[in-house]
Amino acid sequence: MGLNALGIEAGTYLLVGAIFVLLLTGQPLAWVTGLVALVFTFGWFGGNALPLVTARIFGFITEYSLVAIPMFILMAALLDRSGTAKDLFNGMRVLAGRLPGGVAVQTLIVAILMAAMSGVIGGEIVLLGILALPQMLRLGYDRNLSIGVVCAGGSLGTMMPPSIVLIIYGLVASVSIADLFVVAVTPALLLLAAYIAYVLARCLKNPDLGPPMSAKEHAEESVTSALVSLIAPAFIVVVVLGSIYGGIASITEAAALGVSSVLVVAALRGELSFRMLQESLVHTLETCGMIIWIGIAAAVLVGVYNLMGGNRFVSAAILGLDAAPVVIVLVMMAILLVLGMFLDWIGIALLTLPIFVPIVKQLGYDPVWFGVLFAVNMQVSYLTPPFGPAAFYLKSVAPPSITLQHIYTALLPFIALQLAVLALLLFYPATALWVL
Numbered sequence: 001m002g003l004n005a006l007g008i009e010a011g012t013y014l015l016v017g018a019i020f021v022l023l024l025t026g027q028p029l030a031w032v033t034g035l036v037a038l039v040f041t042f043g044w045f046g047g048n049a050l051p052l053v054t055a056r057i058f059g060f061i062t063e064y065s066l067v068a069i070p071m072f073i074l075m076a077a078l079l080d081r082s083g084t085a086k087d088l089f090n091g092m093r094v095l096a097g098r099l100p101g102g103v104a105v106q107t108l109i110v111a112i113l114m115a116a117m118s119g120v121i122g123g124e125i126v127l128l129g130i131l132a133l134p135q136m137l138r139l140g141y142d143r144n145l146s147i148g149v150v151c152a153g154g155s156l157g158t159m160m161p162p163s164i165v166l167i168i169y170g171l172v173a174s175v176s177i178a179d180l181f182v183v184a185v186t187p188a189l190l191l192l193a194a195y196i197a198y199v200l201a202r203c204l205k206n207p208d209l210g211p212p213m214s215a216k217e218h219a220e221e222s223v224t225s226a227l228v229s230l231i232a233p234a235f236i237v238v239v240v241l242g243s244i245y246g247g248i249a250s251i252t253e254a255a256a257l258g259v260s261s262v263l264v265v266a267a268l269r270g271e272l273s274f275r276m277l278q279e280s281l282v283h284t285l286e287t288c289g290m291i292i293w294i295g296i297a298a299a300v301l302v303g304v305y306n307l308m309g310g311n312r313f314v315s316a317a318i319l320g321l322d323a324a325p326v327v328i329v330l331v332m333m334a335i336l337l338v339l340g341m342f343l344d345w346i347g348i349a350l351l352t353l354p355i356f357v358p359i360v361k362q363l364g365y366d367p368v369w370f371g372v373l374f375a376v377n378m379q380v381s382y383l384t385p386p387f388g389p390a391a392f393y394l395k396s397v398a399p400p401s402i403t404l405q406h407i408y409t410a411l412l413p414f415i416a417l418q419l420a421v422l423a424l425l426l427f428y429p430a431t432a433l434w435v436l
Helices: 008-023 029-043 050-059 066-081 084-091 102-118 120-139 143-158 164-173 177-205 215-220 223-246 251-268 272-308 310-319 323-340 345-362 365-384 387-396 404-427
Strands: none
Touching: 008 029, 008 272, 008 310, 029 050, 029 272, 029 345, 050 272, 050 345, 066 084, 066 102, 066 120, 066 164, 066 251, 066 272, 084 102, 084 120, 084 251, 102 120, 102 143, 102 177, 102 223, 120 143, 120 251, 120 387, 143 177, 143 365, 143 387, 164 365, 177 223, 177 251, 177 404, 223 251, 251 310, 272 310, 272 323, 272 345, 272 404, 310 323, 310 345, 323 345, 323 365, 323 404, 345 365, 365 387, 365 404, 387 404
């Protein structure tokens, strides 16, 4: 007797339960998802079901849009190993001035500029943890405020184009990635504004939380050097985003242009070396390998589940709720938030979006708008325990006195700000879609 004797409802519970139980063993998501996919493929459809697996794998790995991902990851890896971001941060200190909380605000501005240069998140948090966190702690900034600024600011890469999250969403949902990039800028700036407003409100009320730079330190800063430090990042941002928004290049072509621009900048700065290229390429290969394996396993699992009738089952269950369409979307957001506590965003995207996006379209909503909601939701997942990758990224470079408990506690106000922006975008879609 095969697994199909269980029926789709019991089969769904067994499939989801098997994934979570196997994840508790500490195995990588790709292996867990792939194993469950194979068991249900052959257990539900029998021994002749191998073509189902190979067809899904071939369809995924031959998707042209995937080419942009290794390019953006390589661009981020090259930036991490060059001095561009460090000079940007040091040069921007002149903007901090003697304003309470000024260095924290400066850190957030540098974070959004770094996000616009690469769209990759982990390296940005590590870099800010190395550059910004020690400086804020040295100036006497509140520990929790400093930690929250680094992690929340470093996570802006989920929203700010060229975000890898938006590229994956566009790929899975069959939505224009260029439209996603255009629409996502406003929510990204909203999040940035919310973080800055929170920092200034707290520091202006209590300057001890973010003491201003001394007059001597401020006098040592040069406006000219600050402007010079902005030239290279501005050039990279204009090449990548300008080529996309100007209609000069596709997303994939813009990614290649971005890599070329970083190589040019590194060469002009005298930083380009064989070792730098080698380390960047190895990092890119490792990261892309993880993404591809998760993608292959998830593509097979979702394909098999849909053939089992799972998409119709989930769609009927969600649409069967006696509630307004916005409440149904709210339920989807809640599901994504819960999954974000335990799963990597790539797995969440590839497992849920093939089921959620058709429902969103059936409800009459714009899938581009839902993509923005998804990206904000995934930014929340970067901060929320127990998975919370941002906490682990920062912990890897933070002083030993800062524990994971300190980091998670510090992130709570910023999680609240993210949820507030998510609610705004959910109930007022025009906040994001006004540019289309």
